[in-house]
Amino acid sequence: MEGLSPEEWTAVRLSLKVAFVAMTASLVPGVAIAFLLERGRFWGRQALDVLVHLPLVLPPVVVGWFLLIGFGRRGPIGAFLDEHFGIVFSFRWTGAALACAIMGFPLLVRAIRLSIAAVDRRLEDAAGTLGAHPVWVFGVVTLPLILPGIIAGMVLSFAKAMGEFGATITFVSSIPGETQTIPSAIYAYTQVPGGEGGAMRLTLVSIVISIGALWLSEWLARRVRRKVHA
Amino acid sequence: MILDVDIRHRQGGFALDACFQSDGRLTALFGPSGSGKTTIVNAVSGLVRPDHGRIAVQGRVLVDTKNDIVVPKHKRRIGYVFQEGRLFPHLDVRYNLLFGRWFTPRGERKASFDHVVDLLGIAHLLDRRPSTLSGGEKQRVAIGRALLADPHLLLMDEPLASLDEARKAEIYPYIERLRDEGGVPIVLVSHSVAEIARLATSVVVLSEGQVIASGPAAEVLRHTGFFAQSGLTEAGALIEARVSRHDEAYDLTVLQARAGTLSVPSLLHPVGTSLRVCLRARDIILSLKAPEGMSALNVLPGLISSIDIGEGASVDVQLDCGGDPVVARVTRKSVEELGLRPGVAVHAIIKSIAFDPEALGVTGGENM
Structure with a gap:
């Protein structure tokens, strides 16, 4: 079997870029929302919980459609961002990243939230009596203790982004070099005669990347867990 | 404060x-x-x-x-x-x-x-x-x-x-x-x-x-009544004593307090160490006469300073033994039969075995 064609390489690179950006950009909001949901006592917490989980239960096409009407050039948010910040999502790779981030967000939040629930809050109290301001308590006690959960959430978010198809293709279509990630490239190959070779090659690549990510996260999590709970 | x-x-x-x-x-x-x-x-x-x-x-x-x-x-x-x-x-x-x-x-x-x-x-x-x-x-x-x-x-x-x-x-x-x-x-x-x-x-x-x-x-x-719910049997007088010698032949340590000498089961503290000793009120027997022919090794002479009448059968008799406060928990019946009242001279008798090593602390002095 011959190597990847330049077009296939482009799809692989784009997929990695989109997944990485989606994962990184959703990290801070993910931790913040996980904290709000787990520790917060405010009106509308239930509603926020449902909202965050929607991408998990809605058909991806529906999420993509919402993104299209909200973040498209003429959508209310899209038009605002374009006008004031020059940020355009529609039919750009950034839009693919946005779609992937939103689809992976519930997975990220769930993993982090579980680890926050497992934190012994009495340790945070102890840190407070030792003179640590709540912000410091978060930084030097809570954050290290939930690190395994954060890593797990990041991997889930990355894996989800690598495989995201429905929302992405609905929102930003499948433009080679701009928005055509591995899944949409595979789909495109299956739609043309003689595309089986390309589809197979990209499938293998995506298997390798997925297993690699899983292995890396296991390795990181084990290291961190040893540091945290040894 | x-x-x-x-x-x-x-x-x-x-x-x-x-x-x-x-x-x-x-x-x-x-x-x-x-x-x-x-x-x-x-x-x-x-x-x-x-x-x-x-x-x-x-x-x-x-x-x-x-x-x-x-x-x-x-x-x-x-x-x-x-x-x-x-x-x-x-x-x-x-x-x-x-x-x-x-x-x-x-x-x-x-x-x-x-x-x-x-x-x-x-x-x-x-x-x-x-x-x-x-x-x-x-x-x-x-x-x-x-x-x-x-x-x-x-x-x-x-x-x-x-x-x-x-x-x-x-x-x-x-x-x-x-x-x-x-x-x-x-x-x-x-x-x-x-x-x-x-x-x-x-x-x-x-x-x-x-x-x-x-x-x-x-x-x-000294007031056992405060400990009625959980520690009644453990309360008693706290006195300060110094290790005066170790009697190795009998595995005893002799302590010197203002109230007198106390023999207790062998302690590891060196001679001269200042200790705080808890004399549990329940471990103390009172006698009007200096006892003879008895196995208890510790007899502290003293005067009754007050009697706390509580509920039930027992009362706390507070003693002054050479400046050390000691308290004995005895029955109300004994108080009446022996005619115990403030000012009466008595002997407090304590079994050596009664000392609770856990309640025996080292003091740096002035910590009583």
Whole structure:
């Protein structure tokens, strides 16, 4: 079997870029929302919980459609961002990243939230009596203790982004070099005669990347867990 | 005043209404579970915000609900040693110890790391993880961690409750040294009279959210009635005695107190060591005449100073034995039959075997 064609390489690179950006950009909001949901006592917490989980239960096409009407050039948010910040999502790779981030967000939040629930809050109290301001308590006690959960959430978010198809293709279509990630490239190959070779090659690549990510996260999590709970 | 507490707090069905002051180097908060001890130390440390009242430590007001003052816990400078240690699992012992120091203003870092490590005997543990420590080691590290934040007051919430007798015996000397060095005043929550008899200089007795007695340890412990619920059989007089010699032939140690000499089962303390001895009221027999032909080795002559009539069959007879206060718990019937009343000369008889080694503490003097 011959190597990847330049077009296939482009799809692989784009997929990695989109997944990485989606994962990184959703990290801070993910931790913040996980904290709000787990520790917060405010009106509308239930509603926020449902909202965050929607991408998990809605058909991806529906999420993509919402993104299209909200973040498209003429959508209310899209038009605002374009006008004031020059940020355009529609039919750009950034839009693919946005779609992937939103689809992976519930997975990220769930993993982090579980680890926050497992934190012994009495340790945070102890840190407070030792003179640590709540912000410091978060930084030097809570954050290290939930690190395994954060890593797990990041991997889930990355894996989800690598495989995201429905929302992405609905929102930003499948433009080679701009928005055509591995899944949409595979789909495109299956739609043309003689595309089986390309589809197979990209499938293998995506298997390798997925297993690699899983292995890396296991390795990181084990290291961190040893540091945290040894 | 080291500690000045006057708070009211309601938590579910439990109501706390506690008012006391203490100037003791080691104040014990005594009471059965559910009497409000932990709620009080939590209010002092800032983990619980009392509904009403005022708390001041070394003259500094931490809570005054009338004037809307509630100092946040991280600004209180109150050390807290928890029942379960609560060491940070992701940090090794050294960084656990140094944790509070990062947050202590530079000018107020007085406690020396080496001194504290040495005092608590934890130098060999510095590179270990908390999960590899024994219960006793964890508590020593927890004490060190609190001390190194240079607190104005050190709270200990039953720090030894989860340890077995052998581990407790391993930690008591460290608490005694801490108390006798006179650096940080200590508040110790305890439900063991033996522990209080050994360690406390002042005692606050709580029952169902109320303070029923407070004062110097020797004063409070003499009144067994305060300990009716949980420690009746353990309460008694605290006297100070010096090790005068070891009688190796019989495995006894002879102590000299103002009241007289006491023979107790062999102790390891060297001759000259100053000890505090708890003479439990239930272990003392009274006799009008100097006893003869009896196996008990300890006979202390004294005068009855007062008789506390309580409920039920027994009464506490308070004695003055050569300046040492001693209390005997006897039946009301004996009091009547022997004609005991204040001023009568009696002999207090104590079996040597009756001494509770756990309640026997080393004192640096002036800690009674």
